[in-house]
Amino acid sequence: MNEENLKKILEFAARGNAFGEKVTVVGATKTIPADIINRAIADGLKVVAENKVNEFREKTDLIRGAEQHFIGHLQTNKVKYIVGKVSLIHSVDSLKLAAAISDECVKKKVEQPILIQINVGNEETKSGFSPSETERAMEEISRLPLLKVKGLMAMLPKTENTLLLRELSLQMRGFYDKLKEKYDFTTLSMGMSSDYKIAVECGSNTVRIGSLIFGERNYEVKK
Numbered sequence: 001m002n003e004e005n006l007k008k009i010l011e012f013a014a015r016g017n018a019f020g021e022k023v024t025v026v027g028a029t030k031t032i033p034a035d036i037i038n039r040a041i042a043d044g045l046k047v048v049a050e051n052k053v054n055e056f057r058e059k060t061d062l063i064r065g066a067e068q069h070f071i072g073h074l075q076t077n078k079v080k081y082i083v084g085k086v087s088l089i090h091s092v093d094s095l096k097l098a099a100a101i102s103d104e105c106v107k108k109k110v111e112q113p114i115l116i117q118i119n120v121g122n123e124e125t126k127s128g129f130s131p132s133e134t135e136r137a138m139e140e141i142s143r144l145p146l147l148k149v150k151g152l153m154a155m156l157p158k159t160e161n162t163l164l165l166r167e168l169s170l171q172m173r174g175f176y177d178k179l180k181e182k183y184d185f186t187t188l189s190m191g192m193s194s195d196y197k198i199a200v201e202c203g204s205n206t207v208r209i210g211s212l213i214f215g216e217r218n219y220e221v222k223k
């Protein structure tokens with residue numbers, strides 16, 4: 001764990017974004033053991049998130065003193081392991097998944113806050129709604145029982161082209177503001193280790209950061 005980086009990121013976030021909003025730092029904890037995650041929490045990290053259901057199930061009861069989110073692709077047959085157990089699901093990327101989460105909410109009699117995942121660069125390899133189909137999807141999703149749509153999650157392309165990142169981030173914020181007029185939105189989840197500063201400058205209020213806090217991931221050790 002990199003205490004220096006965590007401290008810098010938390011200080012950066014504490015200054016808020018250009019829209020005067022509070023910025024939440026979500027620690028992306030894939031492949032990281034629970035004791036190290038708990039050390040980051042002791043150092044001030046307030047929200048942590050897994051992106052794989054199995055890993056979430058292994059670690060969730062070992063995490064102490066932080067809010068837990070889910071940020072990865074979720075299969076409909078696994079929603080039962082996540083619904084009602086995390087305070088926010090960032091990664092609702094299809095109508096089918098939204099409906100499955102809602103069904104599980106009804107079954108468990110719980111509300112589930114979610115974000116709609118937007119594939120802002122229209123990349124073929126990434127899941128999520130394209131910006132153009134999102135308004136219609138929102139109309140359908142907002143009618144589903146017990147789902148609380150709190151905003152959008154953007155997957156930005158992996159690129160060092162900061163002009164492009166800036167352009168897409170601003171586009172996302174414009175899009176978020178437009179939907180915010182109609183829906184009770186609070187959260188725009190956008191930005192990771194490599195681009196969180198740009199994302200926040202352009203209006204993100206929630207960043208998902210893994211490697212800067214926890215170091216490069218070693219996928220060999222785990223699984």
Ligand SMILES: *Cc1c(COP(=O)(O)O)cnc(C)c1O
Nearest residue numbers: 028051071192193208209210211
């Ligand atoms: C791993 C992950 C992140 C964080 O990635 P880093 O580049 O390590 O900061 C953010 N969002 C999702 C969905 C992730 O799976």
